[in-house]
Amino acid sequence: xxxxxxxxxxxxxxxxxxxxxxxxxxxxxxxxxxxxxxxxxxxxxxxxxxxxxxxxxxxxxxxxxxxxxxxxxxxxxxxxxxxxxxxxxxxxxxxxxxxxxxxxxxxxxxxxxxxxxxxxxxxxxxxxxxxxxxxxxxxxxxxxxxxxxxxxxxxxxxxxxxxxxxxxxxxxxxxxxxxxxxxxxxxxxxxxxxxxx
Numbered sequence: 001x002x003x004x005x006x007x008x009x010x011x012x013x014x015x016x017x018x019x020x021x022x023x024x025x026x027x028x029x030x031x032x033x034x035x036x037x038x039x040x041x042x043x044x045x046x047x048x049x050x051x052x053x054x055x056x057x058x059x060x061x062x063x064x065x066x067x068x069x070x071x072x073x074x075x076x077x078x079x080x081x082x083x084x085x086x087x088x089x090x091x092x093x094x095x096x097x098x099x100x101x102x103x104x105x106x107x108x109x110x111x112x113x114x115x116x117x118x119x120x121x122x123x124x125x126x127x128x129x130x131x132x133x134x135x136x137x138x139x140x141x142x143x144x145x146x147x148x149x150x151x152x153x154x155x156x157x158x159x160x161x162x163x164x165x166x167x168x169x170x171x172x173x174x175x176x177x178x179x180x181x182x183x184x185x186x187x188x189x190x191x192x193x194x195x196x197x
Contacts, residue, residue: 003057004050008064010139015068022064030153032063034070041067055152058145062132069131075124122171129176133183143184150177 004022012020025033025041030049033041042063049055070076133143154173171179 001050001057004060007057007061007139007141011061011065011068011135014135014138020064020068030156032067034067034076036076038071040064040071055149056145058141059149059152061141062136062146062149065132065135066128068135069128070124072131073124073127075128125171126176126179129180130183133180134187137184137187143180146180147177150174150180 008020008022012018020040023039023041024047025031025043027043028045028048029043030045031043032046033043035041042060046055046060046063050057050060129146132146136143136146150173157173
């Protein structure tokens with residue numbers, strides 16, 4: 001797509017990269033993914049929403065910037081290590097708890113580790129959002145595409161309003177919007193202060 005391609009080239013130039021390749025994952029869900037080998041994927045579902053006019057090119061680029069954040073911050077590799085560690089800890093913790101509370105030790109250890117990994121995953125999402133916000137500001141798109149995208153996702157995913165936040169791997173879209181707006185305000189204030197000096 002020429003519009004998306006132009007925006008991706010703009011990101012590549014701003015990050016001093018020769019090019020950024022984006023792959024399409026044949027999945028109808030709305031998602032972006034970063035793989036441990038450094039590839040960024042956008043699902044077919046997101047592309048369909050773009051071609052139908054539901055998502056703008058700038059909003060789709062916000063997803064790309066977010067996934068680049070996961071790569072730049074090492075989240076994908078960290079998750080691979082965390083998965084192995086989690087399995088070991090779940091087995092060990094399950095054995096210890098089973099000695100105290102027979103038959104349910106594995107279930108309790110699994111729940112404890114799910115809570116911990118969900119919390120870590122939400123922190124990673126906020127960090128990737130911060131990276132995406134910086135990229136979007138750097139290339140001149142601002143935060144509006146990210147804010148609009150999360151508003152749309154929140155309207156599509158009403159189950160967020162009814163589920164327990166501490167069990168989710170991603171923060172609520174409304175919380176992400178607030179965090180992005182705070183970042184923008186903070187960075188704008190710092191730019192204004194620098195202009196006065």
